[in-house]
Amino acid sequence: MNALIKFCVAWLVLFSVNVASAQVNIEINTPGVSALKQSMHDRHSQLAEFYGNGAVGLTSDGMIAVRDASAVPLAARQKVNGLVAAENQDRKALYAEIARANGHPEWEGDIRNTFAQRWIQRAQAGWWVQIGGSWKKK
Amino acid sequence: MIEPDTIMPDNTTNHFFRIRIPGQLLTGLLGLCLLFLPGSLWALQVTLNIADVAAPGFSARGIKAVLAQNGSAEFSIAELGFADRTLHGLHLHCAEFLLSTEQIGCLNGKLDSLPGLSVFLNYRVKPQRLELRLTGKKDESWQLNADLRAQPWHASVRLRNARIIRLSGLLPPDGPLPSQGGLNGTLAIKGDQQGVRQFNADLQLDDWAVSDASGLHAAEKIHGKLQAQATRTGRIWDWSGTIDWQDGELFWQPLYLRAGHALQASGKWQDGQIQATQAVATLPDVGQVKLSALWDISNSKLLDGRLSGKQLSLAAGFANYARPFLENTALAKTELKGHADLEWRYRKNATEALLFKLRNVSVADAEGRFSLNGINADIPWHARARSVAQVSFADSELMKLPLGASKLKIQMQGKDFVMPAASLPVLDGKLEITDFHLHQKDGNWQWNFSNTLTPISMDKLSAVLYWPQMHGTLSGYVPRVSYQDKLIRADGTLLFRVFDGTAEVDHLELYDPFGRAPRLSGNLDMRDLDLDLLTNTFSFGNIQGRIDLSVGNLELVNWRPARFDARVASSPGKYRKRISQKAVENITALGGSGAGAALQRSFLRIFESFGYERIGLGCELHNEICTMSGVDGEGEIYTIVQGGGIPAITVMGYNRKVDWTELLSRLERVMQENMQAVVK
Numbered sequence: 152m153n154a155l156i157k158f159c160v161a162w163l164v165l166f167s168v169n170v171a172s173a174q175v176n177i178e179i180n181t182p183g184v185s186a187l188k189q190s191m192h193d194r195h196s197q198l199a200e201f202y203g204n205g206a207v208g209l210t211s212d213g214m215i216a217v218r219d220a221s222a223v224p225l226a227a228r229q230k231v232n233g234l235v236a237a238e239n240q241d242r243k244a245l246y247a248e249i250a251r252a253n254g255h256p257e258w259e260g261d262i263r264n265t266f267a268q269r270w271i272q273r274a275q276a277g278w279w280v281q282i283g284g285s286w287k288k289k
Numbered sequence: 290m291i292e293p294d295t296i297m298p299d300n301t302t303n304h305f306f307r308i309r310i311p312g313q314l315l316t317g318l319l320g321l322c323l324l325f326l327p328g329s330l331w332a333l334q335v336t337l338n339i340a341d342v343a344a345p346g347f348s349a350r351g352i353k354a355v356l357a358q359n360g361s362a363e364f365s366i367a368e369l370g371f372a373d374r375t376l377h378g379l380h381l382h383c384a385e386f387l388l389s390t391e392q393i394g395c396l397n398g399k400l401d402s403l404p405g406l407s408v409f410l411n412y413r414v415k416p417q418r419l420e421l422r423l424t425g426k427k428d429e430s431w432q433l434n435a436d437l438r439a440q441p442w443h444a445s446v447r448l449r450n451a452r453i454i455r456l457s458g459l460l461p462p463d464g465p466l467p468s469q470g471g472l473n474g475t476l477a478i479k480g481d482q483q484g485v486r487q488f489n490a491d492l493q494l495d496d497w498a499v500s501d502a503s504g505l506h507a508a509e510k511i512h513g514k515l516q517a518q519a520t521r522t523g524r525i526w527d528w529s530g531t532i533d534w535q536d537g538e539l540f541w542q543p544l545y546l547r548a549g550h551a552l553q554a555s556g557k558w559q560d561g562q563i564q565a566t567q568a569v570a571t572l573p574d575v576g577q578v579k580l581s582a583l584w585d586i587s588n589s590k591l592l593d594g595r596l597s598g599k600q601l602s603l604a605a606g607f608a609n610y611a612r613p614f615l616e617n618t619a620l621a622k623t624e625l626k627g628h629a630d631l632e633w634r635y636r637k638n639a640t641e642a643l644l645f646k647l648r649n650v651s652v653a654d655a656e657g658r659f660s661l662n663g664i665n666a667d668i669p670w671h672a673r674a675r676s677v678a679q680v681s682f683a684d685s686e687l688m689k690l691p692l693g694a695s696k697l698k699i700q701m702q703g704k705d706f707v708m709p710a711a712s713l714p715v716l717d718g719k720l721e722i723t724d725f726h727l728h729q730k731d732g733n734w735q736w737n738f739s740n741t742l743t744p745i746s747m748d749k750l751s752a753v754l755y756w757p758q759m760h761g762t763l764s765g766y767v768p769r770v771s772y773q774d775k776l777i778r779a780d781g782t783l784l785f786r787v788f789d790g791t792a793e794v795d796h797l798e799l800y801d802p803f804g805r806a807p808r809l810s811g812n813l814d815m816r817d818l819d820l821d822l823l824t825n826t827f828s829f830g831n832i833q834g835r836i837d838l839s840v841g842n843l844e845l846v847n848w849r850p851a852r853f854d855a856r857v858a859s860s861p862g863k864y865r866k867r868i869s870q871k872a873v874e875n876i877t878a879l880g881g882s883g884a885g886a887a888l889q890r891s892f893l894r895i896f897e898s899f900g901y902e903r904i905g906l907g908c909e910l911h912n913e914i915c916t917m918s919g920v921d922g923e924g925e926i927y928t929i930v931q932g933g934g935i936p937a938i939t940v941m942g943y944n945r946k947v948d949w950t951e952l953l954s955r956l957e958r959v960m961q962e963n964m965q966a967v968v969k
Contacts, residue, residue, distance in 0.1 A: 184806075
């Protein structure tokens, strides 16, 4: 399982634009992962505003959630709901796709947990993250 | 009954009372007992402690009154309960307290729980008339007038710019609470010894803002009008009312609604259940719906409901009231147009019937994955009865593939739907569907059917799908197509006739068809394809001969190849085998800089085409790397075209590991004929 965790971290590093991906020998680059990555990347520009103002936070189970809808104008709250639902759908599909592409669908839970920790570590200062069941501002 | 327990001989006198009052006003009793205090005590500060007061629907504990020598008075109640609400620590300070046999009054009073309001209270004992005025800045006024001697007794409340935030303490703390807004209008009640008998309200709501802590249930800038009447006979209330939402916006997760809604309703209220027997809701841009409902207040539960509407506009109706609940489904980006009649009946915790009549309805996916136009339908669904739905549509499109008009008959019983036969025109052919069965198992929907595709022209199919022009036909019979747990599976074989050969697809599976990364898997086996037709279609340079193509373990994710084991090889049999110089150059170019032809350039220039014995090329794709193979070979070198005849040509490949993306880009360049082939 350590190997799996190392793999996940390495894969996450690949996502990071600051690290040269050539340094990491990643075997996973399936069209499914690429499609999900692109979809999440496209959505991130819309979600960043809501991470920043605390409306949306990163949960400890590798998903995101509406934390404080009051931070968003009333007319935009439905949009936030939609973005969160779509993002969570992609995240769930991403964890499943990585596990499946590795030939180990049963790893999905472990991959999700590893991603959850990494998303929270990489969250920007000022974003809200869920630690130990309660929200904290980074 | 009033029983003084002790009297303290001090400059402060404490009187302890134990009071039991069946439905009487505390103020009257308090006034009465104060009237009979010895005159000498008025020179002192008098403190009265009253243990508790209890009456039906009302209780007060820890009541204390302090009457000061300067004429002021302090009244406090530790706990006040009424109408299932409890208020703590109420405190009234009267700068001037009047007490006589004729009246009791509090002038310039202040209530701690209502800061900023000045209290005026006057109770005239003989006529039993009560006047209570709370006034504040910005012309705020709450005024209660009551005539308690009249039969029936009556009271009215006049509100002027009343700030609703003052009512926060009376509302459930975990629900939406007001942060701003005003009330204007009147409330009037009449009653008898059993309590309130009649109630009227005529209120104008101005600039309300309410929200719960999470912000998921909130409203802002709300303006509206509320009128309500209710009359009690015995234990039954008959009520009616109207709500007219004039301005503002509401978010009640997941719904976002704007002003323009209105509701007229009437019904009964008895024993914790409220019944709306006749209600009409106006939904902006949608139409009017009639409602009836029986609601259990204490359990917040709908016991019985009915909703119906005619000629409802589906564009706004679906977008505003249905789509927000479908965020996680394939319908999340669907748009509807057209009109519908709707009837919904609910009883015993479940929908009992749902009746739809659709008129000229269009359904379109914003991402272009599917559409249906000209839908007319009569769908009378009942939870426990068998019925038949009639559905017709003018045209439709699935994954860019146009489908023609069709009429469907669907047998329905509960959550079980059967369509014995249906015919969908596809270009110049037809998709014949038989034994379609949709049902729910373990809470999940699943379906299956058999189908036959009568031959459709590949010319037409390739044109509508924007593929290179292909010739031939596509047909097939699939004994069973099923859907379960996001997986569509086809048992059987799809048969194509393309490029004068045959093609078979089997073990076809499609997972999560409307998801972000749909996954298609299956096997493709093509036989005796005419290379002349094939290479001309794809502008590859002419090759004459026949070829077999097999693709095993094919997996497309998001419609891009993720894995396959593909091989093309010359078909068995005798036929003319020629390959043009252009085709040789293109095959060589596909091999990249490491590949080359086993002929000298000077020799190539002489001939336009060459003979060959056989062609073979394989690609096993895994993790974006294509492992190449040819007719034969050793190590990194393999033969793609094995020469034969005069003049003969042999094309070799020199690199077995090829990056798939690179291979695709080379193929694209070859197709575009914009690359000067490198031939060694």
